[in-house]
Amino acid sequence: KQEVTQIPAALSVPEGENLVLNCSFTDSAIYNLQWFRQDPGKGLTSLLLIQSSQREQTSGRLNASLDKSSGRSTLYIAASQPGDSATYLCAVGAYSGAGSYQLTFGKGTKLSVIP
Amino acid sequence: DAMVIQNPRYQVTQFGKPVTLSCSQTLNHNVMYWYQQKSSQAPKLLFHYYDKDFNNEADTPDNFQSRRPNTSFCFLDIRSPGLGDAAMYLCATSRDRARAPETQYFGPGTRLLVL
Numbered sequence: 001k002q003e004v005t006q007i008p009a010a011l012s013v014p015e016g017e018n019l020v021l022n023c024s025f026t027d028s029a030i031y032n033l034q035w036f037r038q039d040p041g042k043g044l045t046s047l048l049l050i051q052s053s054q055r056e057q058t059s060g061r062l063n064a065s066l067d068k069s070s071g072r073s074t075l076y077i078a079a080s081q082p083g084d085s086a087t088y089l090c091a092v093g094a095y096s097g098a099g100s101y102q103l104t105f106g107k108g109t110k111l112s113v114i115p
Numbered sequence: 116d117a118m119v120i121q122n123p124r125y126q127v128t129q130f131g132k133p134v135t136l137s138c139s140q141t142l143n144h145n146v147m148y149w150y151q152q153k154s155s156q157a158p159k160l161l162f163h164y165y166d167k168d169f170n171n172e173a174d175t176p177d178n179f180q181s182r183r184p185n186t187s188f189c190f191l192d193i194r195s196p197g198l199g200d201a202a203m204y205l206c207a208t209s210r211d212r213a214r215a216p217e218t219q220y221f222g223p224g225t226r227l228l229v230l
Contacts, residue, residue, distance in 0.1 A: 046218060108155075
């Protein structure tokens with residue numbers, strides 16, 4: 001059974017710092033990996049999607065990498081801003097025996113960017 | 116805009132009183148999912164529909180049921196809510212396997228409070 005772990009559980013940084021969030025997974029037979037953002041009491045917003053054949057994806061100040069063989073992904077946030085404060089969830093995508101695409105989530109890293 | 120809609124956003128129910136949460140989508144996606152997310156926890160998949168085929172997760176309690184009367188709508192029924200069922204309930208959709216890249220589109224969630 002796939003398990004996804006995110007470290008650290010919480011992170012506090014001053015505004016302007018670059019930071020890295022970590023995600024590890026136990027089963028490397030994945031289809032893709034996604035990073036989501038969740039604001040308090042809200043749903044999930046997809047940030048980046050990396051296919052299993054890719055090494056990284058970039059969107060603005062965000063860069064996500066994937067090392068499938070070692071079961072690791074990182075989310076790099078450049079020049080952090082207070083608006084980046086949220087919980088960041090890593091999710092591994094794979095196909096179930098029923099043929100449906102399914103996500104297995106980590107518990108998330110709660111990021112606080114201090115002005 | 117095409118989207119995933121959940122109603123209501125907040126639901127208060129009494130211990131043991133049946134409650135129904137609803138989800139609708141304008142994306143015309145084949146697959147619809149229901150997740151339960153408790154505070155500071157990873158979203159946990161309860162079940163999903165692939166078209167009309169219902170797929171229950173092995174550890175989903177019998178207290179949770181679902182209905183999908185058509186492509187656009189999916190309901191989560193909690194027959195006898197307990198205090199431990201208080202959580203955020205997230206609905207998501209995804210497309211048919213043949214149309215990559217796969218991702219899931221999430222609604223804003225319904226926060227359930229059990230008194």
